Amino acid sequence: MESTGLHKGRVVLVTGAAIGNGQAFAAEFAREGAQVVLADLIEATETRDRVLAHFGTLEPLLLQVDVTSEPATKEMAYIVKEKFGRIDILINNAGVYDEEPFDLLTLEAWKKVLDVNLTGLFLATKAVLPAMKQQQFGRIVNLSSDTIWLGTPYLVHYVTSKMGVVGFTRALATEVGKYGITVNAITLGLTATQRPPGTKLTQGNILSHLLPPQAIERAETPEDIARIV
Numbered sequence: 741m742e743s744t745g746l747h748k749g750r751v752v753l754v755t756g757a758a759i760g761n762g763q764a765f766a767a768e769f770a771r772e773g774a775q776v777v778l779a780d781l782i783e784a785t786e787t788r789d790r791v792l793a794h795f796g797t798l799e800p801l802l803l804q805v806d807v808t809s810e811p812a813t814k815e816m817a818y819i820v821k822e823k824f825g826r827i828d829i830l831i832n833n834a835g836v837y838d839e840e841p842f843d844l845l846t847l848e849a850w851k852k853v854l855d856v857n858l859t860g861l862f863l864a865t866k867a868v869l870p871a872m873k874q875q876q877f878g879r880i881v882n883l884s885s886d887t888i889w890l891g892t893p894y895l896v897h898y899v900t901s902k903m904g905v906v907g908f909t910r911a912l913a914t915e916v917g918k919y920g921i922t923v924n925a926i927t928l929g930l931t932a933t934q935r936p937p938g939t940k941l942t943q944g945n946i947l948s949h950l951l952p953p954q955a956i957e958r959a960e961t962p963e964d965i966a967r968i969v
């Protein structure tokens with residue numbers, strides 16, 4: 741697809757940008773002319789190489805960031821603002837999802853999922869909002885999941901966190917709209933992504949819950965939804 745230059749001049753920060761959805765979103769913004777910042781626990785070299793190989797004249801900025809850390813997210817926003825002078829768009833994509841039957845779900849696993857999927861979103865958003873307010877412009881897109889509507893089994897912690905994302909999005913959107921900042925969430929369906937090593941689920945298992953009720957029985961690809969983001 742040809743670039744329309746829609747995001748030329750925009751600085752776009754994508755969390756969880758090393759693989760999967762985050763990689764596809766960052767690549768799409770790069771195609772559309774944005775300066776992309778790739779924040780992840782792991783170094784997003786694969787995403788950088790994809791962006792440079794396919795689209796880029798602009799070198800992506802890679803930041804190793806744990807979104808559950810307040811100092812790390814503050815530093816992330818500081819570096820982006822210092823380097824590019826603005827932060828236009830934040831894609832809160834970093835997320836984790838281990839499958840676990842409720843009987844086996846430990847407090848530790850519960851806390852981890854809420855920590856990354858909700859507290860991480862809170863901290864990354866909090867870190868970039870001052871720049872967006874100053875600019876009187878900002879776009880925040882939060883990744884929720886269609887499991888909130890489906891009540892998918894073995895994902896109670898995850899589904900809870902992703903319903904929280906919707907509440908967060910709605911409440912914040914009404915608070916910051918007056919500064920020219922929009923906050924939206926996407927409840928995307930099952931998407932065929934890589935998953936980092938150690939993620940506790942089998943694609944086969946989750947597909948068996950989610951695919952049968954779909955109109956088209958195939959998992960989405962990250963590229964299917966990158967344009968929506």
Ligand SMILES: NC(=O)c1ccc[n+]([C@@H]2O[C@H](COP(=O)([O-])OP(=O)(O)OC[C@H]3O[C@@H](n4cnc5c(N)ncnc54)[C@H](O)[C@@H]3O)[C@@H](O)[C@H]2O)c1
Pocket residue numbers: 755756757758759760761762779780781782805806807808832833834835836837856860883884885886927928929930931932933934935936
């Ligand atoms: N894949 C799906 O079927 C699906 C469906 C609905 C929603 N989502 C949501 O989309 C988002 C991305 O999913 P994905 O399938 O691409 O996941 P993924 O596991 O393939 O990639 C997630 C990325 O987030 C990073 N990450 C994890 N914890 C982090 C932390 N604390 N700080 C910074 N980075 C961290 C990982 O290193 C990884 O690069 C998640 O929020 C997920 O809940 C995915």
